[in-house]
Structures are given as structure tokens and as C-alpha cells.
Amino acid sequence: MARFGLNIDYKSIKMKNNRRRFLSNLGSATIMIPSLIKGYTSSELQHFSPERLNETNISIWDLDTPSLCVDLDILEANLSKLQAITTQNGIAARPHAKTHKCPQIARLQMAAGSIGICVAKISEAEVMFDHGIDKILCTTTNVTQDKIKRAMSLKKWCPDFIQATDSPANARLLSEAASAMGITADIVVDVDPGMHRTGIPAGEPALQLAQLVDQLPSLRLRGILCYDGGSQHVSGFEARKKQTLDRLAAAADTVGMMRKAGLNTEIFSGGGTGTYNIDHENEGFTDVQAGSYVFMDNQYMAIGGEHNTDVYDDFRPSLTILTTVLNDQYEGRVTTDAGAKACTINQPWPAVKGQSGMDYRSGSDEFGTLIFNDPSRTYRVGEKLELIVSHCDPVVNLYDQMYAIRNEKVEAIWKIYGRGKSS
Ligand SMILES: Cc1ncc(COP(=O)(O)O)c(C=O)c1O
Numbered sequence: 001m002a003r004f005g006l007n008i009d010y011k012s013i014k015m016k017n018n019r020r021r022f023l024s025n026l027g028s029a030t031i032m033i034p035s036l037i038k039g040y041t042s043s044e045l046q047h048f049s050p051e052r053l054n055e056t057n058i059s060i061w062d063l064d065t066p067s068l069c070v071d072l073d074i075l076e077a078n079l080s081k082l083q084a085i086t087t088q089n090g091i092a093a094r095p096h097a098k099t100h101k102c103p104q105i106a107r108l109q110m111a112a113g114s115i116g117i118c119v120a121k122i123s124e125a126e127v128m129f130d131h132g133i134d135k136i137l138c139t140t141t142n143v144t145q146d147k148i149k150r151a152m153s154l155k156k157w158c159p160d161f162i163q164a165t166d167s168p169a170n171a172r173l174l175s176e177a178a179s180a181m182g183i184t185a186d187i188v189v190d191v192d193p194g195m196h197r198t199g200i201p202a203g204e205p206a207l208q209l210a211q212l213v214d215q216l217p218s219l220r221l222r223g224i225l226c227y228d229g230g231s232q233h234v235s236g237f238e239a240r241k242k243q244t245l246d247r248l249a250a251a252a253d254t255v256g257m258m259r260k261a262g263l264n265t266e267i268f269s270g271g272g273t274g275t276y277n278i279d280h281e282n283e284g285f286t287d288v289q290a291g292s293y294v295f296m297d298n299q300y301m302a303i304g305g306e307h308n309t310d311v312y313d314d315f316r317p318s319l320t321i322l323t324t325v326l327n328d329q330y331e332g333r334v335t336t337d338a339g340a341k342a343c344t345i346n347q348p349w350p351a352v353k354g355q356s357g358m359d360y361r362s363g364s365d366e367f368g369t370l371i372f373n374d375p376s377r378t379y380r381v382g383e384k385l386e387l388i389v390s391h392c393d394p395v396v397n398l399y400d401q402m403y404a405i406r407n408e409k410v411e412a413i414w415k416i417y418g419r420g421k422s423s
Helices: 017-027 049-055 072-088 103-111 122-130 146-159 168-181 204-215 238-262 392-396
Strands: 002-004 065-070 117-119 137-140 158-166 183-191 219-226 267-270 319-327 333-336 357-363 368-372 383-388 402-408 409-415
Touching: 049 409, 065 072, 072 103, 072 333, 072 402, 103 117, 103 122, 103 409, 117 122, 122 137, 122 146, 146 158, 146 168, 146 183, 158 168, 168 204, 168 219, 183 204, 183 238, 204 219, 204 238, 219 238, 238 267, 319 392
Parallel strands: 065 402, 117 137, 137 158, 158 183, 183 219, 219 267
Antiparallel strands: 002 383, 065 319, 319 333, 319 383, 333 368, 357 368, 402 409
């Protein structure tokens, strides 16, 4: 979708805010201020109360660029879809907040029926808790003294905090830290699905770790997690299903072994956006940790779904980057203001929403390039375009806030409080 950026309201000649008055007084004879253009920088907008936002009636096309936008109707449909399908399949949703890093979206996920959220980093957990989210599973093992201490301090204030562990040594450190704080920590054992990235091998090693957690004085075993990142983007539904079920079989067997040994298996968490409708077929599986489903992106749309083999359209793309055309002087191409610092260099590259016959590249730091298949086609300087993102998680981490849009109007401004919380 594209629209002209100069959205001039000829009816209202009044200058509405001090910034414009200030600017126009600066050099009255020499500076031509287009005072009728509604346009707000991100720093101005961050001070808008919801009431003022509502009164001001800002269109998405008034936003300064590059800006990160989320379409509320699509976001809400994605939330409902995950909830409906997981419920239908007899499991729960525990969405991964690493994707959005935004407490407001976590609140919507909880309101939609999620049993809690996941976080990748202890700093994300702290931010979420600070903003009222109190059912949190940290899926990454914390190995340094400092992070272990932070995780256990969080647990002290947040009774529904659960921490993953993947080694006996780490479990002992967690137990010592929990004892020192006078608490009992809730723990899941992270089981490796065969990627050898994190987790302990399934079977006997995982069982022994679960037994140790169960015995250590200040830990409470809650079950396991097994996230198979390598299966999420397998192309084609049947191939993805086969790989997922093959690779999670050992984790499912481990849950069976734990149950036989009298251990707690109330949690068997894992899976993501690519396998949310497959994971429940594993015996004992309890909840899916999908993250990207809220926003979607070109990487996910390319994998194909159960009912549409070309496009994975179980969830729709809600997240876009608004960008402005800066240069239209060269045939067959234009330059925009959204390069690598606004879009990342992940691939497949971003795509202009609602358009075909053109290729976007965000390889330059500051500039995007749009090449048209038909060289006579173009956009003009000042026009704004919406881009569907390549890979949502790293894009979100580039912005302080996102604009929540409904019917092209800015309905809310959501702070990405977890931005940069990577430790
Ligand atoms: C442990 C864990 N669970 C769940 C997810 C969510 O995956 P997706 O965004 O593909 O749904 C991730 C993403 O990397 C993850 O690392």
C-alpha cells in the first residue's frame, strides 16, 4: 500500500502545537514551514496520552518514518486463532514474548487465554514483571552467578516464575541461590531435540537431571521444555510435521520415563509458530511457545501451510515498517529511508504491502532500494510505503515504540520496553 506523505488538511489553517509556532518564528522570512501537514516525530508522540491520541486522530500516513506499525485487527485475529486451535487440540498457549518485547502485547495474549508467557532473557523477564506480567517461563538457562541471582530474586517476588535448566551443575547452583534467598524455585528441564544448541540429551541424561531437580532442597520440578527451532521453518506442512514428530519423540519418551519414575510432568512445553498445529500430537505435550504468530513475517509466510501450500497464511502479517521515498530520479528504482537499521538484513527481503512487481533491498545502513520490474513504474519523493518485515523478532528490537493502527488511525502507542534487553 502506498500513499502520498504530504497529507494536507486545507480546512484547518490553525497551527495546532507549540512546536510549529516555534519553528515558524525561527526565521519567518526564509523558512517555509508547511504548517498544514500533520506530522509527528516519535519523540513527540511518546508523550501523547491515550485521550490526546484519540482527539488528535492521527493517520498512519502522518507518522514520521521509519516507524514500526502493528495492525490491530490482524493482531487480534492472530491471537484468537492461536487460542482457538490450541484449545481445540487440547493444549494451552504460552507465547514467547521474545518476539514482541512489549508488555502491552503480553497483556493481550494473557487476555486471549494464554497460561503465561515465555522469555528468552532474564532482563526480558524483569521488564515483563515490572509491567504487570506475572506468569513467566524463562526458556534459556542462566549460567552466571549474577543471572542466577537475578532469576532467583525475581522468583521471590513473582511466585509464578519458572526457570529452565539443562545441566546438573546448573541445577545445583540454582538450588544454592534459591536456598540463600529462602525460596523454592520452580524448574523445567530443557531437553535437546537434536539441535545440540541448548538442553540436555533426551532419555537417561534428562531423566537423571529431572531426578536431581526433584531431590535438591530448594527446587521444585515442574516438567520439561523441548523447543525444536530447526523444525519451525521446514518448507511444506507434511515435511514439517514428520520432522517435528520424529525429533520430539525422544522428548515425549523422556516424559513417559519421568512419569514412571513418579516425577512431576505437568509441563511439556515447546513448539512455535511453524508447528503450533502439530506439537499436540506428541504424547504428554502441554503448551506451545509460539512467538512470531502475533506479527508474522516473510520468512514464515514462505514455508507454506496445511491448507495453502504456497503461503503460510494460518496467521496474517500485522507488523509493518512505514518508510518514505527519498529519491525518485533514476528510472526503474527509488530510494527510501528504511535500510538495514530499520529493517535488518535478514532475508527474504521486506516486501511492499499489497504490491507485486517490485523488489525491496535493505542492505544499505540508512537506505532502502526498491527496483521495479516495469521500469516506467515509480513512486514519488515523499510518498510513504508499508513494508512487511523479513523476520519480526530482530526488527522489533530496533524500535522504542510501535504504533497500534486500526483502519489507518493510530489507536495507541506501545512502548517496546524489552528493546535491547538481551542480557
Ligand atoms: C525457546 C523458544 N520457544 C519458542 C520460540 C518461538 O518461535 P517462533 O517465533 O518461531 O514461534 C523460540 C524462538 O526462537 C524459542 O527460542
